[in-house]
Amino acid sequence: MFAMKSRSAIVLLFILFLSNSSIAQLNWPVVNNTMKPWTRWWWQGSAVNKSDLAKNLDAYRKAGIGGVELTPIYGAMGHEKEFINFLSKSWMEMLGYTLKQSKKLGLGVDLANGTGWPFGGPWIAEKDASHTIYYKSYKVAARKSINENIVLSQEGFVRTANGKPLDLKDLKKPLPANKDQQLLSIDQVQYKEDLHPVMVMAYPENGIAENITSKVDSSGKLTWSAGNKSTTVIALFTGLHGKIVERAAPGGEGYAIDHFSPSATKNYLKHFDNAFKGYDISGLRSFFNDSYEVDDARGQSNWTASFLSEFKTRKKYKLEDHLPALFGLDDPEKNSQVLYDYRSVIDELLLEHFTITWKKWATARGAMVRNQSHGSPANTLDLYSVVDIPETEGNDILRFKFASSAGNVSGKKLVSAEAATWLN
DSSP states (O other), X not given: OHHXXXXXXXXXXXXXXXXXXXXXXXXXXXXXXGGSOEEEEEEETTOOOHHHHHHHHHHXXXXXXXXEEEEEEOOOTTOGGGOOOTTSHHHHHHHHHHHHHHHHHTOEEEXXXXXXXXXXXXXXXXXXXXXXXXXXXXXEOTTOEEEEEOOEEEOOEEEESSOOOXXXXXXXXXXXXXXXXXXXXXXXXXXXXXXXXXXXXXXXXXSOOEEOGGGBOTTSEEEEEOOSSOEEEXXXXXXXXXXXXXXXXXXXXXXXXXXXXXXXXXXXHHHHHHHHTTSOOTTEXXXXXXXXXXXXXXXXXXXXXXXXXXXXXXXXXXXXXXXXXXXXXXXXXXXXXXXXXXXXXXXXXXXXXXXXXXXXXXXXXXXXXXXXXXXXXXXXXXXXXXXXXXXXXXXOHHHHHHHHHHHHHHTOSOOEEEOSXXXX
């Protein structure tokens, strides 16, 4: 009898232990903002006011949203009088109010480090804008001369983001001279102009490359004689790629930046520093980049002013000595080797001069960076690994894994996805 009571007591204690363990396991952790969905918050035309901002934020809170990503974008027709120029004093007042109100409501705030995409704006000078390279080749027979104007005529074109036709003749030059760029909705523009060579190289058959840029006079005419070997002359040109900030908000229209130039990145971010002076932005969790997207256009952004010197420093040989291989005019194996080296330098410049430079800038201002690294002409894993929050987008299963894989490999606590942000 005693033994039965003892066994019953043990069973009862075991049941109580299991019950207590189950109750303990059911205790839910304290919910914070990172456990909730965040939402992109389009500021169309930045046509906002404090009353509506407060209503929107409260609605987000009641819906269970953890935070907002503030992204200014193009405005709605008929509301032009309500537009607020990006980073103006009035705009900064709206940002300051948003940060204070969000803090009261327990909401987080991220800020797109630009309007639309990619990074760029009206403060981007042509020297800091994205560039592309062209070349022309000439054959000079042994002991013959070349006397020719070395020029490349850029045909010029214009594309719009809204698909509406726009005649290049109707655009003024320079780009900032055009008024009402919201209505024009320019996506890319290259003005019709003659480009002059930045370098001219001679490549004798089975010989040593020679820089003959000095043989081009002030009018652009090359006068030069070949030696005892048939020679290929290559002239290198660079011009504006012409990518414009796509779907920019008022005050954000302008050229996309040169992502391979440290000075272009720093000059771009300096404009934000000037706008932020006198305002408390400590409420920002992170700055956001809505992907590279410069090459979502005709041609490619594939050059920067310092590229030749950067190449020599990194690869220990002069790229200009091998331009035929760069442009696929040499032996196939050499073509591949030189092209690989060229692309690896592009990769390093984008990583160092844009992504890391931007990350350091944000960190110094007490914020993280959230980046859509996919689509960049660089190693996606490297680009994602150096930012705080890798983010992906799209509807392809492989693309989904770009950010999550990089996040796992590099030990990121947060990985995000742009989902359901656009109404077609």
